[in-house]
Amino acid sequence: MPSSDPIATAGFTAPVMADVASGTQSRAGSGSVVGVGSASAPGAVSGEPPPREGGHDDLLEDLLDRVAKWGPASTPAGPLHLVPARLDRDLSLISRWMNDPAAAAFWELAGPQGVVEEHLRAQLAGDGRSVPCVGVLNGTPMSYWEIYRADLDPLARQYPAGPHDTGIHLLIGAVADRGRGLGGLLLRAVADLVLAQRPSCARVIAEPDIRNTPSVAAFLTAGFRFSAEVDLPAKRAALMVRDRSIRFLL
Numbered sequence: 001m002p003s004s005d006p007i008a009t010a011g012f013t014a015p016v017m018a019d020v021a022s023g024t025q026s027r028a029g030s031g032s033v034v035g036v037g038s039a040s041a042p043g044a045v046s047g048e049p050p051p052r053e054g055g056h057d058d059l060l061e062d063l064l065d066r067v068a069k070w071g072p073a074s075t076p077a078g079p080l081h082l083v084p085a086r087l088d089r090d091l092s093l094i095s096r097w098m099n100d101p102a103a104a105a106f107w108e109l110a111g112p113q114g115v116v117e118e119h120l121r122a123q124l125a126g127d128g129r130s131v132p133c134v135g136v137l138n139g140t141p142m143s144y145w146e147i148y149r150a151d152l153d154p155l156a157r158q159y160p161a162g163p164h165d166t167g168i169h170l171l172i173g174a175v176a177d178r179g180r181g182l183g184g185l186l187l188r189a190v191a192d193l194v195l196a197q198r199p200s201c202a203r204v205i206a207e208p209d210i211r212n213t214p215s216v217a218a219f220l221t222a223g224f225r226f227s228a229e230v231d232l233p234a235k236r237a238a239l240m241v242r243d244r245s246i247r248f249l250l
Contacts, residue, residue: 063128064166067147070197073189077182078138080189082145085132087124091117094134094144097173106209107171108234129153135170135186137177143186144171147194150205158230159239164200167207184221191222191242202244207237216240 072079085094095116097103104110109119123130129152135143150156150167168190172178191204208215210229216238220226224240231237 063149063152064131064147065198067131067133070193073186073193075137075185075189077180077185080186081136082133082147082190082193083136083141085120085124085134085144087117087120090134090141091120093141093173094120097144097171100173103171103173106212137186140174142172142174142177144173145169145190155205155207155230155232158232159228162202164198165203165205166194166198166201167205168194169206183215183218187218187222187224191224195242195244204242206240206242207232208240209235210238211236 067082068084070082072081074080091113095109095113098107098109098116099111101110109116120132123132123146130146130148133145133147134141135145137143146167146169148167148169150165151161151163153167155161155167156165168187170183170187170190172182172186187206194201194204204224206219206224207230208219210216216226219238219240222242223246224242227239227241229236230239
């Protein structure tokens with residue numbers, strides 16, 4: 001899979017990308033907070049999370065404890081819902097975000113819609129170990145997420161993975177949502193949500209490009225710690241770890 005994971009740089013002066021482990025090839029990308037998109041664009045998501053495309057609810061329950069049923073993450077900016085992506089509704093919007101130059105530099109999913117479609121289909125048709133989602137903040141679609149089983153990902157070969165380690169990738173797509181400090185806030189909230197909804201998960205993992213210092217800083221702000229530098233297929237990454245043991249100390 002292409003490199004992925006940007007997260008619009010909350011609180012940073014320049015657009016950046018935040019990446020957290022991905023559910024396919026240890027997602028090449030560099031993960032940061034960046035992207036482009038319009039909340040009112042065609043394909044915008046609203047309402048309650050829909051059924052996962054492809055009928056993988058049972059697999060999701062086994063591998064990621066039903067992401068669609070997690071409910072909202074509470075953030076200082078309002079409730080954030082992770083809505084599992086659907087091609088018929090979300091492809092145009094996600095493709096627009098991926099074609100922003102800042103996002104493209106790390107996710108490597110720029111180009112015609114077919115590029116993003118292939119990326120999404122690989123996850124939607126898979127065994128449920130990676131779930132692509134649209135982040136809906138206060139009712140407005142504004143970010144793209146991938147929640148995945150880091151312990152079942154090639155990334156697990158690069159560090160002493162534990163059972164049920166969960167990875168995150170984030171791209172903040174809407175221009176208006178960058179530079180507002182949302183990156184760290186959303187990462188913290190979603191990491192807390194993962195730990196609350198997945199009792200078997202002891203750690204949340206991320207792997208932004210080591211060169212993407214604003215992205216690494218966003219993870220640090222969200223309570224992740226720098227663990228090591230790891231070589232992945234498309235980048236040298238900073239392995240970031242958020243431990244369950246410190247969840248209530250942050």
